[in-house]
Amino acid sequence: MDCMFCKIIQNKIPSKKVYEDDGILAFEDVNPQAPVHILIIPKKHIPTSLEIEEEDNELIGRMFQVANRIATDREVAERGFRIVMNCNSEAGQTVFHVHLHLLAGRAMHWPPG
Numbered sequence: 471m472d473c474m475f476c477k478i479i480q481n482k483i484p485s486k487k488v489y490e491d492d493g494i495l496a497f498e499d500v501n502p503q504a505p506v507h508i509l510i511i512p513k514k515h516i517p518t519s520l521e522i523e524e525e526d527n528e529l530i531g532r533m534f535q536v537a538n539r540i541a542t543d544r545e546v547a548e549r550g551f552r553i554v555m556n557c558n559s560e561a562g563q564t565v566f567h568v569h570l571h572l573l574a575g576r577a578m579h580w581p582p583g
């Protein structure tokens with residue numbers, strides 16, 4: 471499968487890993503949009519949030535717990551952080567393997583651009 475993030479999971483593309491377990495990988499975004507910009511992905515290939523199924527509920531929940539843990543470790547939890555999942559083109563999704571963006575370390579704008 472020609473998926474950039476599956477290749478990162480398989481170590482075919484290098485990444486700066488932040489966290490890994492049986493089902494989840496987190497790594498630094500290659501083009502950071504904030505001082506902290508980490509991507510949290512399931513090892514299961516799910517193209518967009520539209521394909522998240524009931525059997526994925528625990529996995530998706532754990533992705534948020536990983537984001538919380540990283541935010542706490544990076545000492546941005548109290549200041550605040552943003553978790554984003556883009557779906558399809560108008561939202562700006564460019565990699566079709568679901569991922570949470572964990573963004574922190576600066577004041578965020580609202581509404582997002």
Ligand code: 5GP
Pocket residue numbers: 474483485486497498499500501502509555556562563564565566
């Ligand atoms: P999306 O636009 O799909 O929500 O987010 C995709 C993100 O993946 C972007 O922030 C982009 O910088 C990041 N990205 C794309 N390719 C790579 C890569 O090969 N390595 C890493 N570390 N990040 C990537």
Ligand code: ZN
Pocket residue numbers: 473474475476477514515516566567
């Ligand atoms: Zn994939």
